[in-house]
Amino acid sequence: MILSKTSFCDEKLRLMEEFLAAATDLVSAHNEQVRALIADDPEFSRFDLMIHAATERKRRAKYEYLAHLEDHGC
Helix, strand or coil, X not given: CCCCHHHHCHHHHHHHHHHHXXXXXXXXXXXXXXXXXXXXXXXXXXXXXXXXXXXXXXXXXXXXXXXXXXXXXX
């Protein structure tokens, strides 16, 4: 299999890493909320805003990545 130059696109890699970081942050926020709930923390909902922001960051990163793939063809 021969890989084209676009297989190693720096921007594609950067956007992929940005998406993975955003997804990891979202999972971490969910995990923190679950730990708070398990610990019977009555304020476990304080993580909702963090989860919302992380979800939006992940969504933006995903669509930036997909747009790059479509525009750049890599």
